[in-house]
Amino acid sequence: MANLKTTEKKTKAQSMGLHTEVLTGKTQQKFFNPDEAENFYYWGTYDVDFNKRTELDVNDMDCKEANKKIDELMNQGYGTIVIKNPQGKHSLGVGILNKLNLIFEGSLGYFGVGSIDGPTVRVNGRVGWSCAENMMAGKVVIEKNAGSCFGAAVRGGDLICKGSVGARTGIDQKGGTIIIGGDAGAFTGFMMQRGRIVVLGNVGINLGDSMYDGTIYVGGKIGSYGSDAIESPMTKSDIDWLKRKLKVAEIGEDFDVSKMTKVVAGKKLWNYDALEPTEKKGAI
């Protein structure tokens, strides 16, 4: 553990009373300094021109080579990149932190376009497990089906699958919107914390299991509710939001959203430790 002590020479942040300690030894601590411009630099981002378009055939590349090549193209200012022959490879298009039009002409494997912050992505095929995991911002549209853990832990942006998705869609979701045109598997919205999930088709068992917060809208049948997930009445603002969102998402524009089922957290698990044993049983 680093050794903490007070310092006599104060930085600007210290003089503002933000902290007093300094770290010594092997650990180097860098404090925020508003005078240093590099503190405002978002590392790994590029200014790109959407009108500058190129194609990249990744048939003979592994995912590292392909991602490095995408990075190089963004560095050259290309704002629209079309990926040919992705062939179900894993981890393609990950870690893109700037605006970009990224088009995959084919299918992706696991962890496609994970940890992105800003790009607009269209996949003209299917995606495997954990697509767009940890997405911060941007828009991702999948034309066909998706595997399990679709949109795991997303924090923002719009994630749209026009087909059906596997189990645990939106697991640990912390923000943003996930829209599914077809059916969704078991444990949809498992431990969801914020954001919205919209499923136009049916969902499997244990919907919204142990969700903390957030909202799930289901157009079809529900296999079963998970622990602490409850039905809630649809309001006018729900209906207006759904209509607007489905239109923007280019999916289900004619869908009668007023007949959807709204599912939220019962929030009994919030005070789980304070409950009496019989109440705990009821909560579970």
Added chain:
Amino acid sequence: MCGIAGLIHRGKSSNVGQELQGMLQALKHRGEDSTGYALYGDTDGQNFIMRFKVGENVGEGSSSVMEDVSVYDERKKIVDSYISQMGAKIVKEERTLPYSLRYEIDYDKGDLLEFSQKIESIPGVEILSMGKSLEVIKDLGNAKAVCDRYNLGDLVGTHAIGHARMATESGVDIKSAHPFWGYPFSDVSVVHNGQLTNYWNNRRILENKGMRFMSECDSELIAVYLAEKMRNGATLEEGMKDSLSGLDGVFTYFVATKNSLGMAKDTMAAKPLVLYESDELVAMGSEEIAIRSVLPQEIDTYDPFDGEVKVWQI
């Protein structure tokens, strides 16, 4: 982790040995401790094909004990004499490796339980498969290494299932490798990706009913479980549906018979499976890249949902 793959051609034969090798090699990052093939070849259906081993591969990474080849020879002699005693006749004999053999046997009694029990009463001998179409080939190494070692690339047939193994629950050896034969049923084989948590309870129950286990690999339970169900009159599909509640844990498994191929996924959908289905071909694997090795063009695939069981006929 492990990876599984399978395919079935409907209404025609194809080079399933080469195709499955490509699928399993694409999944080699999921495990290279051992690789196994269950291939359903085009045969005349007259004789039984028995794949068996008289020892283990003791190469690099193996958890088996080295034995002299003379020990294998001695075991083979006893197998030959027992086959004769059972009223069967060896029509063709191939010794691919010192410890691995393939016999074509003329045996008309049809009771494989008695036959298998007799052969496997010899210490160190295990029947890997027995059937009129099925051949199970499994050994240490990745898909290409095993395919080359056993010259499987030319095998023509209708369907096949295979497994790329990362050993977690039991040793790195052939006896723990997949596929498992659905002993004592002719032409039944199983591969599995996952972990069964009620293995020992089920094993004790099944052993008390006279079923046999050759390894301590939890996946073997699925083959034995289904075999016991079928022995009691259930169809393959009924047995598979029953397994969703009878087996505890996480699993996706494939089972194949002479004329069919099936898949089952646990009720938590915890293990991956991607499926491609058309009138001519069904191909499935733990990851899409396995299917891409036989279908490089753009195709529609999907993940089966939790608790799904599907069976296709050739």
